[in-house]
Amino acid sequence: MSTKEKTWWWVGGVLIILYCLFPIAWIVSLSFKTTADLANKSFLPSAWTWENYSTILTGTASDLFLPALRNSFGICLIATAISCLLSMFAAYAIARLDFPGKKLILGTALGVAIFPVISIVTPLFNLWRQIGLYDTWPGLIIPYLSLTLPISIWTMSAFFREIPWEMEQAAQVDGATTWQAFRKVIVPLAAPGVFTTAIIAFFIAWNDFAYGISLTSTSAARPVPAALGLFSGASQFQDPTGAIAAAAVIVTIPVVVLVLLFQRRIVAGLTNGAVKG
């Protein structure tokens, strides 16, 4: 590659970085603006303030935001854990075992993945209020499984196919049962794949909005994206732009941290299979 060409690719890379980070930089900047500054029509605040953060963390909106943050973390982590556990077993069976119904399971996963969330929300709402799951953690965890399970099954079965299965067979030859072989040999080998899947599943659960606004109504289970619509300004007619921006920044921090720590794994998880065609 010539130096000139190198420079161009480098410029391209920098442009991509700008493109990706610009809206994030904007919402961060917005979150540091004072109420009077919000309409200053410029990108940066004229005076920086922590006012918006104190509103949502210790001030009037903290009763809304903090429980929502707790709910979001709790619900998404539990949903991720359950989804990983279930799909781990399923993916193992799909990648490794020969049994009728494999196609059915994969087809179902595909069907569920393309299912419009809005079509599920109303019937689920009706069912949840009959059986008392409305506005509870399980009431969100279960629908989140429908979002995370299909992807987890795909991603994980792709990872599982790369595992050197001879080792399992070796273990079986040594007298271990299929179950023991799975637990003692495959689980440690599969851990990285499971971990990656967990991150992606967490992103998906964390991103939910439609279930959050439809299946909750108090701080007992309301997640952050749904709580953003509840902030208010000093009066009911004032837009809570600053508080929303600050809350948006806070919910973005966990995903940014995950991305920075595990970027290589996430890319592998998202594209697995395609690379190794």
Added chain:
Amino acid sequence: MTQTTLPPTEKTQPVSAPRGSISDRSRAERKLGWLLAGPAFVVMLLVTAYPIVQAVYYSLFNYRLTDPDNRSFEGLGNYWVILTDGVWWQAILVTVIITVVTVAVELVLGFALALVMAKALSSIRPVVRAAILIPYAVITVVSAFAWQFAFRIDTGFVNSWFAWLPGVSDTTDWFGGQASSLFVICLAEIWKTTPFISLLLLAGLAQVPDVLQEAAKVDGATWWQRMWRVTIPNMKAAIMVALLFRTLDAFRIFDSIFIMTAGANNTESVSFLAYRQTISRVEIGLGSAVSVLLFLSVVLIAFLFIKGFKVDLAQARGER
């Protein structure tokens, strides 16, 4: 709303069962297979099959949540009302416009991003890769708010930054009309999901054999010729699968519209229409019918892709 990943395209290695009593072994395997995969299968089925069956049932009734005593059987009446109403077709039109525009732009832009990433020097590559994952990982609602605040006439900076463009001035009200609202909605969607497409395409690029590229180069093919004749044909599978999943995703758009315009100025998508009938108007019957129609539309799109464009999902799933 939902993000999708590319299903694995690997083929299953045939399982070579160890020698021994084959039928016992396969029966045990069969049982274990269902034992392991069963729970996930049941959960997926329960969370989606039950609701859709209930939605189909309710869609046959005139049923208002606040007036349950007057629930009455309508047959296919609700569907007739919806399909003869301009509002439904308006929502379909808006949804199709958003889908076509965003998916087309994302494909081109995503391809460009993938090329840059493939070529980017190793010094900058990890940074680019981390940056590109951020829009993917950011909550849709947050992205919608960010773009809305940027374009809004009071809080935004876009008007003052781009005032030199024809048609943009300090007083441009982006959310005041259908076309400009849709423009901003599409921008936000494109920003959020292009990185995902570009990662899939990057993976596809890696699949193109270097030998073919080299051979074309030797034959004196230009960069463009190599792109059209070698690179793209060899990535067809990756492109088609990415297209399918993004199309289905875009067609279900809800969050961004809810945040940015709440359906004002004819920017209502089909998902939003369904939400409004059931959740806002508490017309469970009518809303369920919209939901069922939305579901059928998605199934139809998937079917067209699979049959029409011959996207081989079986292969994509590693099932062949």
Added chain:
Amino acid sequence: MLGSAAAAAVVASTLAACGGGEGGSTPTLTWYINPDSGGQATIAERCSEQSNGAYRIEVAQLPRDSPAQREQLIRRLAANDESIDLMSLDVVFPPEFAQAGFLAPVPEDVAQEVSEGVFEGALDSATWNDELVAVPFWSNTQLLWYRKSVADAAGLDMSQPVTWDQLIEAAEGQDKLLSAQGRRSESLMVWFNALLESAGGQYIVESGESPEDIEFGLATPEADRASEVMAAVANSSAVGAGFTTASEDTSASEFESDDAGFMVNWPFVYAQAQSKVEAGTLDASVPEDYGWALYPAVDEGTPSAPPLGGIDIAVSAFSRNVDLAYEAVTCIVQDDNQAEYMVTNGNPASSVAVYDDPEVQEAYPMADTIRESLELAASRPLTAYYSEVLGCFLREFHPPGSVNDQTGERTETLTRAVLSGEQLL
């Protein structure tokens, strides 16, 4: 002897602690409130204390805009949810809730007590089928705000009633803004209804039991006149950029700017400007230039019919403590609570006497104008199908610049079709 007394004291205090904490002997009432600046939570605490352990009120917050508040409440109530005892309902919703049987009937004595000395418009909004179904808590109304300097320069005598046409002319003449709310939301209905009432019309002439019996007043000359005024304002050069997305907050900001001329808006704008002055982000001379008058009329000689807003408190029919809940309501809506709420949270009281409170008078130099405005204020259409009525209205009347003499009739037709289930919304 002493020992056993001490032991008894310990036991007693433990019991008391249990009683307070467990809610076994002190029933907890859950009050779903609209977001405010903490005033309702304060009142809840105070009433809990004053009840001497008869009940404890906990607040739970609803979304910010009123349609979303309704959505949450209605879905919970349709599920016969027992966890709601009290709710702060926007004044447009009691009919729908009452019709659906979601509201516990107001006991005779309570009805009498809470109706005394309350603005008539506020009572109307809480009444359905000739019975009080909710209790007025605070009442909002829009005033005509003007910059004294601009009105002077335009030679407009603001001590006399003014019309919309005069305002347009004055604002255009002075090259200043006339701020109103053109956004596709409740606020557009607020505006149109005020125009219609001022023109002598009514959005709903006769509200029937079933949707087919509702008689609309939209295909009338009065509605045409209201539409004409609305379009004239929206198409005048006096409205700000982005009029079709302008909310109350947008208007308030416009009115603080150098281009400010006239504005129709709720009284929060005054408190907002004051707090900005305190924070040092607004020059003190700005609010000093604020003047206020009654809401503009559509024509010379027609009455001013200011919009009526506010919150009613309703008791859920599924509450396990209906009697206690009504006890709590009577405590909440006491005059001193309303007065304090008005001073601290900026929401005007629905009790007439509160406007004589010296603190209120001090905080609100325009208290008398607000009172006068509330006496004239007209409710928005009272119907059990308000959200449909609003939805159809917004579909036809937004953007406000496109409104003409056909719009009213089209809206009426659409509303009929939607209510009879023949059309989507």
